[in-house]
Amino acid sequence: MSFNVMECAQCGHRVYPARLWCPACGHDGAHAVALEEAELLAWTQVPGKAGESGSVFATVNALPRGPLLVVRLPEAPRQGAGQRLRLLAHTWQGVTLPWALAPSDGEGVPGKH
Numbered sequence: 001m002s003f004n005v006m007e008c009a010q011c012g013h014r015v016y017p018a019r020l021w022c023p024a025c026g027h028d029g030a031h032a033v034a035l036e037e038a039e040l041l042a043w044t045q046v047p048g049k050a051g052e053s054g055s056v057f058a059t060v061n062a063l064p065r066g067p068l069l070v071v072r073l074p075e076a077p078r079q080g081a082g083q084r085l086r087l088l089a090h091t092w093q094g095v096t097l098p099w100a101l102a103p104s105d106g107e108g109v110p111g112k113h
Contacts, residue, residue, distance in 0.1 A: 001088040002034035011095045014067045035062045038100055040083040045076055070098040
């Protein structure tokens with residue numbers, strides 16, 4: 001599981017969504033980079049309509065060096081800020097969006113042993 005962001009070919013700055021020019025150096029070349037994990041910074045639960053559970057959204061820092069992403073979570077995180085999450089791409093109405101999952105019990109996050 002992973003989620004793609006764009007990385008500047010000149011300076012390595014990472015962004016999502018894609019930009020025409022790098023906001024750090026102005027270069028117009030970039031390539032996709034697959035990211036597998038993120039660190040939870042903050043989250044909130046938006047109430048649903050009557051009888052619905054609502055949605056959970058979070059701000060995460062993609063590891064190892066960004067960018068910051070707003071992701072959707074399938075459920076509220078069990079731990080607070082600092083929890084490691086797995087990133088994945090979820091296509092909804094033809095648009096690929098960032099989602100994150102907490103690793104299952106006993107399952108490590110890629111890169112963490």
